[in-house]
Amino acid sequence: MPGSISSLGIGSGVLSSDVIEQLRESDEGLIINPIDRNIEANQQKTAAIDLLDSLLTTFQASTDALSFFTLYQGRTSTSTNEAVTVEALAGSDIQDFSIDVRKLAQKDIIQSDTYGSRTDKIASGDGTLTLNIDGSDFDIDYTDDTTLEELAQAINDKAGSKVDAKILKIGDNDFRMIITSDETGKDQNIIMSDSGALKNSPHVADNDPFFQSNQFSATTDIMANAPGTMTFNVDGANLDVAYTATTTLAEMAFNINDQHGDKLDAQIVQNDTGDFRLVVSAKDSVSDASGVTVSDTGGLNDDPSVAPTSPLTLPSANQWSSIQKSVDAEFKYDGITFTRGSNEIDDLVNGVTITLNKADATNGEFSNVTINQDIDEITAEMNNFTSSYNALISQLDDMVNSDLDEGKVGIFNGDNTIKDISRSINKIVTSINGEGESLINFGISLSQDGTMSFDADKFKEENSKDLAKAELFFAGGTVIGKDGSDSLKTGLFEALDDRVNTFISSSGTVTAYDQDLTDRLKGLQTERERSVALLDARYETMTQRFIQYDSLISQIGRA
Numbered sequence: 001m002p003g004s005i006s007s008l009g010i011g012s013g014v015l016s017s018d019v020i021e022q023l024r025e026s027d028e029g030l031i032i033n034p035i036d037r038n039i040e041a042n043q044q045k046t047a048a049i050d051l052l053d054s055l056l057t058t059f060q061a062s063t064d065a066l067s068f069f070t071l072y073q074g075r076t077s078t079s080t081n082e083a084v085t086v087e088a089l090a091g092s093d094i095q096d097f098s099i100d101v102r103k104l105a106q107k108d109i110i111q112s113d114t115y116g117s118r119t120d121k122i123a124s125g126d127g128t129l130t131l132n133i134d135g136s137d138f139d140i141d142y143t144d145d146t147t148l149e150e151l152a153q154a155i156n157d158k159a160g161s162k163v164d165a166k167i168l169k170i171g172d173n174d175f176r177m178i179i180t181s182d183e184t185g186k187d188q189n190i191i192m193s194d195s196g197a198l199k200n201s202p203h204v205a206d207n208d209p210f211f212q213s214n215q216f217s218a219t220t221d222i223m224a225n226a227p228g229t230m231t232f233n234v235d236g237a238n239l240d241v242a243y244t245a246t247t248t249l250a251e252m253a254f255n256i257n258d259q260h261g262d263k264l265d266a267q268i269v270q271n272d273t274g275d276f277r278l279v280v281s282a283k284d285s286v287s288d289a290s291g292v293t294v295s296d297t298g299g300l301n302d303d304p305s306v307a308p309t310s311p312l313t314l315p316s317a318n319q320w321s322s323i324q325k326s327v328d329a330e331f332k333y334d335g336i337t338f339t340r341g342s343n344e345i346d347d348l349v350n351g352v353t354i355t356l357n358k359a360d361a362t363n364g365e366f367s368n369v370t371i372n373q374d375i376d377e378i379t380a381e382m383n384n385f386t387s388s389y390n391a392l393i394s395q396l397d398d399m400v401n402s403d404l405d406e407g408k409v410g411i412f413n414g415d416n417t418i419k420d421i422s423r424s425i426n427k428i429v430t431s432i433n434g435e436g437e438s439l440i441n442f443g444i445s446l447s448q449d450g451t452m453s454f455d456a457d458k459f460k461e462e463n464s465k466d467l468a469k470a471e472l473f474f475a476g477g478t479v480i481g482k483d484g485s486d487s488l489k490t491g492l493f494e495a496l497d498d499r500v501n502t503f504i505s506s507s508g509t510v511t512a513y514d515q516d517l518t519d520r521l522k523g524l525q526t527e528r529e530r531s532v533a534l535l536d537a538r539y540e541t542m543t544q545r546f547i548q549y550d551s552l553i554s555q556i557g558r559a
Contacts, residue, residue, distance in 0.1 A: 020546065024539055031535065035528045042521045048399055048411050049514045052418075053504055055392040060500040062385035066493035071381060072471040074374035077352075084367045085355040092351030092371060094467070099367045100332035104359045105184035105343045108133075108326035110192070112177040118149040118167050120175070127195035131155070131179075132219055132250050132268070133162045134187045142198075152177050163190065181326055185341025186258045188326040191250055193219065193268040193276060215275035219250040219268055223278075228299030232256075234263055234282050243299070253278055261325040329356055373467055379456050385493075386444065386454040389429070393450055396422040417509055426450075428496050437473050439492065 065071055075088035084099045115122070121144065129140045129151070138159035142151055148167060155165040165179045181188035216223075224243050230252075232239040239260045243252060249268060256266035269279045280294075328339040333348060340347075343356040352371065400419045402409045412418040430446065432438045439445070442462050443455030463470045471477065476491030503510045 020539060020543060023542070024535065027535055027538075031531050032528065035524055035531060039521065039524045039528070042517055042524060044411055046514065046517045046521070049510065049517060051395065052399070052421075053510055053514065055388070055395055056421075056500055056504045056510065059385075059388040059392045060497060060504065062381060062388050063493050063497040063500060065381045066378075066385060067475050067491060067497045069471060069475045069477060071378055072373065072467070072475060074377050075371055076374045076376075077369060077371045080368040081365060083356070083358040083360070083365055084369065085357060086369050086371070087353045087355075088371045089351040089353075092349070094371055094373060095349075096368065096370050097334050097349070098332075099354060099356075099369060100365070101329075101356045101359045101367070102332065102337075103327060103330040104356055105329035105341060106324055106327050107184050108181040108188050108190045109323040110179050110190055110320050111323050112148075112320050114170070114173075115148050115175045115177075116173045118175055119147045122146055122148050122151050123198050127198065129155075129195075129198065130193045130219070131159050131163065132191040132193070133159070133181060133189065134183075136162065137219065138162070148175060148177060155179065162188075178323070183341070184326065184329070184343060186254075186326055186328045187341060189254045189257055190326075191219075191253050191268055192320060212269070212280075213249075213278040215277055216249050217275060219276055220248045221276075223247050223249055223252050224299040226299035228297035230300070231295045232260070232264060232280060233293045233295070237263075239263060245299070249276060249278055256280060257325060258327070261322075261327075265322060331356060373464075375460050375463065378463070379459060382444070382454055382459060383456070386452050389425075389452045393422055393425070393452075397450070417513060421503060421510075424499055425496065428492065428499060431492070433473065433492075442470070442473075 070090055073090040075090060075092055075094075077086040077088045079086055079099075083101050123142050123144050123146055126141075126143045129142065131138045131140070138155075140151070140154050140158050142154070146154075152165040152167055155163065159165075161182070163179050163181055165177060167175055168178055169175055179190060181190060222245070224245055224247055227242070227244050229240050229242045232241070241252070241256050241259055243255070247255070253266040253268050256264055264280055264282065266278065266280045269277050328341055329343050329345075330337065330339050331345075332338070338345075338348065345354040345356070346352075348354065354369075396418070397410075399410045399412045400415065400422070402413050426446075429439060429452075443458035444452065445455075446452055472479070472489060472491065474491050474493050476489050476494045478486050479489045480486050502508055505511065
């Protein structure tokens with residue numbers, strides 16, 4: 001209302017501001033109030049559409065999850081004891097099997113003799129320490145000034161991809177280098193050779209009973225010209241080690257440790273001239289003064305019968321010793337014996353990783369393993385679907401229906417666009433396919449008032465009868481006909497997901513409805529602003545005229 005209206009009534013008292021106010025209120029009731037009511041109704045519908053969109057989005061999250069075949073490919077695995085752990089990838093076969101762990105795969109671990117500190121010098125001159133592991137040689141150079149910790153660092157720098165060297169303090173003035181293979185399995189056996197300058201050389205000690213071969217120029221030299229067998233005799237016990245025409249010096253040392261590591265220790269020793277010898281010693285003391293003796297079937301290039309019988313000239317320090325020998329894992333799968341270099345087996349059963357945790361090498365403690373469909377995850381999604389369906393349909397009923405007894409009228413009462421949402425969803429939910437299957441078969445039913453209920457026990461029972469058939473009903477897939485032809489079948493939840501998408505996608509009906517409300521609100525707000533402006537202009541003119549009339553009336557009264 002223009003501010004000048006307050007001057008009315010000053011002259012005559014006949015034309016007052018109350019008259020203008022009454023006229024204004026009457027016009028606003030006829031022009032502005034209907035627009036305000038339309039704006040309020042529009043805002044209520046917009047809020048209702050936002051709620052409906054949110055409920056449809058939540059509902060689609062359930063239908064979307066249930067429409068993907070990956071949900072039905074989920075697997076769980078159980079084992080009857082802790083000897084093995086089994087992880088099954090999605091889609092792996094449903095199956096039962098037994099695992100009997102006889103031996104766990106181990107890393108190879110060796111240790112040096114005792115040093116007084118980490119900074120003790122490790123050599124009396126320059127030289128090269130060679131580590132052979134898994135078919136690779138690593139040469140580590142040192143000098144007479146190299147310390148124990150510097151040698152460990154040099155080993156890690158050169159051979160860190162295969163071993164880990166570290167210094168441990170065992171006790172007062174007792175520091176040792178521990179070298180551990182990075183991986184498990186018999187191929188990880190660490191073989192050391194040295195040019196002879198190390199103070200704690202990887203040689204056998206002078207007083208150990210041992211056998212030594214003749215000299216070879218390299219660890220990769222072939223030991224034999226034909227297949228044969230070396231037989232080591234320790235206190236009357238014969239220990240056979242077979243070889244081929246291609247077995248190298250390093251491979252022979254490995255085979256001896258692998259097959260008889262509990263009784264023998266095979267090392268490759270490099271002498272001062274750079275040549276290499278195979279040295280085999282007994283791990284325990286022997287009563288026979290001859291120590292370890294060897295016989296051969298005759299295929300060796302250097303016949304052990306003519307090998308030197310006098311001990312090697314060795315440093316006075318003790319040898320490096322073995323803490324743990326690298327071995328393969330050994331286990332039985334359904335009674336069949338297998339070996340692997342690792343305790344994690346992923347190449348035996350497709351999509352299944354078996355981790356060996358505990359070995360029983362005597363009578364075998366079987367682990368019975370069961371791999372099943374992850375039915376709990378599917379059941380949880382079915383529960384989500386039931387809850388989101390009930391929330392959506394209940395809200396839709398309130399929006400489109402009326403209760404005359406209670407005086408309630410749905411905000412979308414009579415709106416077929418919104419009514420069609422519940423009709424089209426229920427048409428799919430209650431559908432029966434060509435095989436006579438419906439959600440009722442799987443424990444999902446509707447009451448008379450439209451409320452959905454879910455019987456989880458019935459669902460699990462029916463689903464387990466034929467997993468593939470249930471998956472096809474829910475998520476769809478490829479169907480192979482009797483004539484070998486294939487066709488795509490749409491699953492129930494796939495159809496529901498597609499239908500909901502027609503409502504809430506960028507071009508969906510609910511999205512379009514919401515946009516229409518937004519556009520209409522802008523139009524109503526523009527219309528209201530224009531109507532208010534017209535009323536303001538009209539009553540500004542009327543006020544000015546009333547002021548003039550009031551002045552004339554006042555003058556007439558004084559005449």
